[in-house]
Amino acid sequence: MQTHTQEFNDLRRPVSAAPASTAELAAVAPGGIKVIRRNGKVTGFDSTKIAIALTKAFLAVEGGQAAASARVRETVQTLTTQVVQALTRHMSGGGTVHIEDIQDQVELALMRAGEHKVARSYVIYRAERASARAAEAAKAAPDAPAGPAINVKLDDGTVRPLDTARIVRVVTEAAQGLSGISIDEVVQSALRDLYDGISEAELSQAVTLAARARIEKEPNYTYVSARLLMDGLRHEATKFLGMAETRPTLAEMKALYPEYFREYIHRAVSLELLDPKLALYDLDTLGKALIAERDAKFDYLGLQTLYDRYFIHSNKVRFELPQAFFMRVAMGLAMNEIDREARAIEFYQLLSSFDFMSSTPTLFNSGTPRPQLSSCYLTQVPDDLDGIFGAIKDNALLSKYAGGLGNDWTPVRGMGGWIKGTNGKSNGVVPFLKVANDTAVAVNQGGKRKGAxxxxxxxxxxxxxxxxxxxxxxxxxxxxxxxxxxxxxxxDLFMKRVMEDGPWTLFSPEETPDLHDLIGEAFEARYIAYEKLASEGRIKNFKRTQALGLWRKMLSMLFETGHPWITFKDACNLRSPQQHIGVVHSSNLCTEITLNTKAGSEIAVCNLGSVNLPAHIVDGKLDTAKLERTIKTAMRMLDNVIEYNYYSVATARNSNLRHRPVGLGVMGFHDALYKLRMPYESQQAVEFADRSMEAISYYALKASADLAVERGAYASFKGSLWDQGILPLDSIKILAQSRGGNDTAYLKQDVSVSGAFDWDALRQQIRTTGIRNSNTMAIAPTATIANITGVSQSIEPTYQNLYVKSNLSGEFTVVNEYLVNDLKALDLWDEVMAHDLKYYDGSVQKIDRVPAEIKALYKCAFEIDAKVLVDAGSRRQKWIDQAQSLNLYMAQPSGKKLDELYKHAWVSGLKTTYYLRTMGATHTEKTTITDGRLNKVGSATASASAAAAAVANAPSVPASSVLSTTDVSGAKVCSILDPDCEACQ
Known part of the structure; x- marks a missing residue:
C-alpha cells in the first residue's frame, strides 16, 4: 500500500485546483459555522476543503489520471454536497462542527456512493494519522496540559472557566431512570466540540446535540436530549424574568416553579402577550399545582416543537416553560367556570399528563388577548361577485388566527354559464379558486404555520x-x-353509475340550483329529471360523459397530484345528526368535520382535541375507567371553548353558539396496538378499532349529555337525530335504506355492538334531557400534537420504524422504541441492526434474524394492505357522528388497485378519505441519504398520461416516494411529514 501523507493531510492542505468552484460549494452550507480543530482552535467552515480531501482520496487510489477524470470531478462535487448538508442541516443559524465529524461524514459518503476502495484507503489513512498523533502526545512532557483551556462567554459578556462538573451533573440528571445511556460518552462528545470563548447558548446546544446524535442507536437518548434542552430553556426563561443568576437544574426547578409561574404570568400580561384576566387567578395556588417532574416526559421532537412554535416569547426570547404553558392553556379554558382555580388545575393535570391534548389553535391562543381556539371553519361560497370575495375575505380573517378552512364552491356557476348582469358568459369557478389559493399563502397564521x-x-x-x-x-x-x-x-348516484358503467351529466348550478341541497333518493330523482330536461334542450349548459371515465380521471389525478381527495356527500348527510336544519356541503381541511353550512348565515366551526389511546392501555387491556375520566374532563374543555373563543367573523360565532359542535378524536392508535401485541393488519386490530371507538363514543356522548343536564342542551336540538333517539350507530340504517339495504352491493358495514355499554339508557337520557353538543366526535390528523405527546399520529400506521422527520422545527431522527425494546429483549438490538433498519427504509421484513412474530407486529404503512385501513375505518365510522382523516397507503399502485380500494371505501360506509400515499415500485429513498433528499420524494415517473394508463387497469406504474410526491416538473404535491400537512393539529 502506498503512503497517503502526500495525498491526504487532514482537510487543510490546499491543492492546485478544486473539483468545483468555490461559489458552487460555498452555497451549499449556511453561514456562521465554525470548525473545531483537534488542538481546540476554531476556524471558519470551508466546504472546498472537503472537496480537496475527497479529490486526494481518489488520487491516492486511482493515481494522477483521477485529477482529469470527469467522473471523479462529478462524484467529488456530489459527495461534497452530501457531506456539507449532512453536517449543517441542523445549523441554519450557525454552530460548530468538529474536524472528526467532518471526516466521519466523508467516510460515510464514500461508502454510500459505492467507492469502497477509496473509502478503505481513507479509513486506513485516518487510522495512521491517529496513531502518529498518539505517539507524538506520548513524547510530550508529563506536566504538559491535557488539552486546551476552555472559557465560556456568558450572556452578559463576561468570561469564566468551563464548569465541567456541572455538565456531568446535568447529563447525569437527564439520564436518570433511563436504560442504555452512557453519561461519559455524552459528556466526552460534548467536550470535544467546545472551543475557547464558546457562548452559553452554544455550550448548551453542544451538550444537547451530543445526546441527540445517539438517538438512532438508543431511543432513550431522545428523552436525554429533551431534558438537556430543558436545561437551556430554564436558563432562558428564568434569566428573562430576573430570577436566577445560575442555571437551575430540574431538581432545583421544583422549588422555583411556583415563583417562576407568578413572575411569568405578570410579565406576559405586562407585555400584552396574555389576557390580563389571567393575573386575577390565585397564582400561588396554581403555581403550587404545577408538577415539575412532568418536564421530563417529553421526547426531543416534542419539546423542540413546543419551544419553536408554541411557547410565549418576547423578541424571540422564550420565557414560557412547559408546565406554565399547560397551565396557561388550562386557565383560558377555565375562564368562565365558577370555581376557576379548581377547573384550571383539573384541565392542567389532564394536558400535562399527555392523556389528552387540545388541538394546536387552542394551545397557541388559550389565555392570550385573542383566544382563537377553534381548529376548523367550513364556509359556502355564493354565486355572486360580492359573495365570492366576501367568502375570500372571511378565509383571510379566519386563517389569520390559525384556523383551517374548508370551502364549498359548488354554488358558483360553471364555465359558459350566462351572467344576467352583463349578458356575458362565466369563466367558471377556477379563476376564483386561484384567488383563494393566493390568499391562503398570503395569510400565514401569524408566522406560526402556513395558511391552509x-x-x-x-x-x-x-x-x-x-x-x-x-x-x-x-x-x-x-x-x-x-x-x-x-x-x-x-x-351516491355517481358511485352507482360508476358501478353500473352508466352515463353521467355535468350541470352548471345556476340551471340546477336545488341539486346542491338535495341528498339521497331526493337528489337521485331530481338529477334524473334534470338529465331529461337537458335531453329536451331545456337546459343549455351541460356536458355528457361516462361515469366510469370520469371516475378513472379522478383516480388518475389523485395518483398523480395527491388531489382531489374523495369524500362522500350522502354518507355525510344521511348520518348527520343535524339534517333537520341544514345540509353538509363539504368537509374541512383534513376531511374529518361534517357540519352544515349556508352562505350568509352558517359558517361551521369545530373545536378539536384528541385522546392519547396508548396512555389508556394498562396491563394489556383498555382501561375504560381511566378513559371515562379523561373524556369527561376533555368534553368539558372542548365545550368551554365555544363561549371563550375569539371569532373573527360574526357568522361563525352565531353558528357555533347555536349548535355547539366539538370533535373529540384519538391519537396513538398504532402505539396502542404495539402495547396490545396486535399486528395492524390483523383482524384483532380491526376489532380493537371497533371496540375502542365504541367506548370513546359512549363516554363522549355520556359526557355531553351530562353537560346538558348541568348547562342545557344546544339550541337547535329539537328535531335532530339525537332528539329522535337516533345515535351514530342507528343512523347507519338511514344510509342503508337510501342505498337499498345494508346487504346490497352498495353498503356492507358492520353494525355489531360489544354489549359492554347500556346504549338504551343513554338514548333515553339524551331524548329526555338533551345533549350539549350537536356533534361530539371527529378524528383529526394530530400531526403536531402527536409529536408533542410522543405518540403515533391519529389512527395512522407507523410510517417507518426508523426515519428522519421534517417539520417547521427542523429534522429529527425518529425510532420506534417499541420495536427496539422488543429487539433488546431478544438480544438483537445492536449497531448492525440499526444500520440494517436504515438500509431497508425502516422495515424489518427483509432482516433475516428478526423473528416472524416481530415482523408481523412491526409492519410499516406500505407493508399493510390498504383495505385493512378501510375496514378499521369503517368500524370506527359507525360510532362517530362526524368523520375521520383516513390516509390510504399503497406501495405499488395500479389502476385496478385504486379502483377497488376507493369503491371498497364507499361500500364500507366511510364518509371521507384523505391523502393517498403511494410509493414507487422501483424507487424509495434511504434514510441514510444526507444530500437533502432524505425522506423527500424524488422525481415522479408518472406523468398525466402514465397516471391515466395506471387507472385504466395497467398492472403497475412507478410512483414517487410517499413523503414528498413530485410530478415531472418537480413541485411537491403530497408530503405526510411536511409542515404543509400539519393542517388541523
Missing amino acids: VCAYLETWHRDIEEFLELRKNTGDDRRRTHDMNTANWVP
Whole structure:
C-alpha cells in the first residue's frame, strides 16, 4: 500500500485546483459555522476543503489520471454536497462542527456512493494519522496540559472557566431512570466540540446535540436530549424574568416553579402577550399545582416543537416553560367556570399528563388577548361577485388566527354559464379558486404555520374536469392552485353509475340550483329529471360523459397530484345528526368535520382535541375507567371553548353558539396496538378499532349529555337525530335504506355492538334531557400534537420504524422504541441492526434474524394492505357522528388497485378519505441519504398520461416516494411529514 501523507493531510492542505468552484460549494452550507480543530482552535467552515480531501482520496487510489477524470470531478462535487448538508442541516443559524465529524461524514459518503476502495484507503489513512498523533502526545512532557483551556462567554459578556462538573451533573440528571445511556460518552462528545470563548447558548446546544446524535442507536437518548434542552430553556426563561443568576437544574426547578409561574404570568400580561384576566387567578395556588417532574416526559421532537412554535416569547426570547404553558392553556379554558382555580388545575393535570391534548389553535391562543381556539371553519361560497370575495375575505380573517378552512364552491356557476348582469358568459369557478389559493399563502397564521384551505366541488358540477387538474404543473398556471387542497364531494348516484358503467351529466348550478341541497333518493330523482330536461334542450349548459371515465380521471389525478381527495356527500348527510336544519356541503381541511353550512348565515366551526389511546392501555387491556375520566374532563374543555373563543367573523360565532359542535378524536392508535401485541393488519386490530371507538363514543356522548343536564342542551336540538333517539350507530340504517339495504352491493358495514355499554339508557337520557353538543366526535390528523405527546399520529400506521422527520422545527431522527425494546429483549438490538433498519427504509421484513412474530407486529404503512385501513375505518365510522382523516397507503399502485380500494371505501360506509400515499415500485429513498433528499420524494415517473394508463387497469406504474410526491416538473404535491400537512393539529 502506498503512503497517503502526500495525498491526504487532514482537510487543510490546499491543492492546485478544486473539483468545483468555490461559489458552487460555498452555497451549499449556511453561514456562521465554525470548525473545531483537534488542538481546540476554531476556524471558519470551508466546504472546498472537503472537496480537496475527497479529490486526494481518489488520487491516492486511482493515481494522477483521477485529477482529469470527469467522473471523479462529478462524484467529488456530489459527495461534497452530501457531506456539507449532512453536517449543517441542523445549523441554519450557525454552530460548530468538529474536524472528526467532518471526516466521519466523508467516510460515510464514500461508502454510500459505492467507492469502497477509496473509502478503505481513507479509513486506513485516518487510522495512521491517529496513531502518529498518539505517539507524538506520548513524547510530550508529563506536566504538559491535557488539552486546551476552555472559557465560556456568558450572556452578559463576561468570561469564566468551563464548569465541567456541572455538565456531568446535568447529563447525569437527564439520564436518570433511563436504560442504555452512557453519561461519559455524552459528556466526552460534548467536550470535544467546545472551543475557547464558546457562548452559553452554544455550550448548551453542544451538550444537547451530543445526546441527540445517539438517538438512532438508543431511543432513550431522545428523552436525554429533551431534558438537556430543558436545561437551556430554564436558563432562558428564568434569566428573562430576573430570577436566577445560575442555571437551575430540574431538581432545583421544583422549588422555583411556583415563583417562576407568578413572575411569568405578570410579565406576559405586562407585555400584552396574555389576557390580563389571567393575573386575577390565585397564582400561588396554581403555581403550587404545577408538577415539575412532568418536564421530563417529553421526547426531543416534542419539546423542540413546543419551544419553536408554541411557547410565549418576547423578541424571540422564550420565557414560557412547559408546565406554565399547560397551565396557561388550562386557565383560558377555565375562564368562565365558577370555581376557576379548581377547573384550571383539573384541565392542567389532564394536558400535562399527555392523556389528552387540545388541538394546536387552542394551545397557541388559550389565555392570550385573542383566544382563537377553534381548529376548523367550513364556509359556502355564493354565486355572486360580492359573495365570492366576501367568502375570500372571511378565509383571510379566519386563517389569520390559525384556523383551517374548508370551502364549498359548488354554488358558483360553471364555465359558459350566462351572467344576467352583463349578458356575458362565466369563466367558471377556477379563476376564483386561484384567488383563494393566493390568499391562503398570503395569510400565514401569524408566522406560526402556513395558511391552509381545501376547496370542495360536487361531482356533477360543469367545471369538475378542470377542477380535477388544479394541482397539475402543466397547463395555464393562471388556472392552477399549487398551494390549495382540493376534494371531490361525491354523491351516491355517481358511485352507482360508476358501478353500473352508466352515463353521467355535468350541470352548471345556476340551471340546477336545488341539486346542491338535495341528498339521497331526493337528489337521485331530481338529477334524473334534470338529465331529461337537458335531453329536451331545456337546459343549455351541460356536458355528457361516462361515469366510469370520469371516475378513472379522478383516480388518475389523485395518483398523480395527491388531489382531489374523495369524500362522500350522502354518507355525510344521511348520518348527520343535524339534517333537520341544514345540509353538509363539504368537509374541512383534513376531511374529518361534517357540519352544515349556508352562505350568509352558517359558517361551521369545530373545536378539536384528541385522546392519547396508548396512555389508556394498562396491563394489556383498555382501561375504560381511566378513559371515562379523561373524556369527561376533555368534553368539558372542548365545550368551554365555544363561549371563550375569539371569532373573527360574526357568522361563525352565531353558528357555533347555536349548535355547539366539538370533535373529540384519538391519537396513538398504532402505539396502542404495539402495547396490545396486535399486528395492524390483523383482524384483532380491526376489532380493537371497533371496540375502542365504541367506548370513546359512549363516554363522549355520556359526557355531553351530562353537560346538558348541568348547562342545557344546544339550541337547535329539537328535531335532530339525537332528539329522535337516533345515535351514530342507528343512523347507519338511514344510509342503508337510501342505498337499498345494508346487504346490497352498495353498503356492507358492520353494525355489531360489544354489549359492554347500556346504549338504551343513554338514548333515553339524551331524548329526555338533551345533549350539549350537536356533534361530539371527529378524528383529526394530530400531526403536531402527536409529536408533542410522543405518540403515533391519529389512527395512522407507523410510517417507518426508523426515519428522519421534517417539520417547521427542523429534522429529527425518529425510532420506534417499541420495536427496539422488543429487539433488546431478544438480544438483537445492536449497531448492525440499526444500520440494517436504515438500509431497508425502516422495515424489518427483509432482516433475516428478526423473528416472524416481530415482523408481523412491526409492519410499516406500505407493508399493510390498504383495505385493512378501510375496514378499521369503517368500524370506527359507525360510532362517530362526524368523520375521520383516513390516509390510504399503497406501495405499488395500479389502476385496478385504486379502483377497488376507493369503491371498497364507499361500500364500507366511510364518509371521507384523505391523502393517498403511494410509493414507487422501483424507487424509495434511504434514510441514510444526507444530500437533502432524505425522506423527500424524488422525481415522479408518472406523468398525466402514465397516471391515466395506471387507472385504466395497467398492472403497475412507478410512483414517487410517499413523503414528498413530485410530478415531472418537480413541485411537491403530497408530503405526510411536511409542515404543509400539519393542517388541523
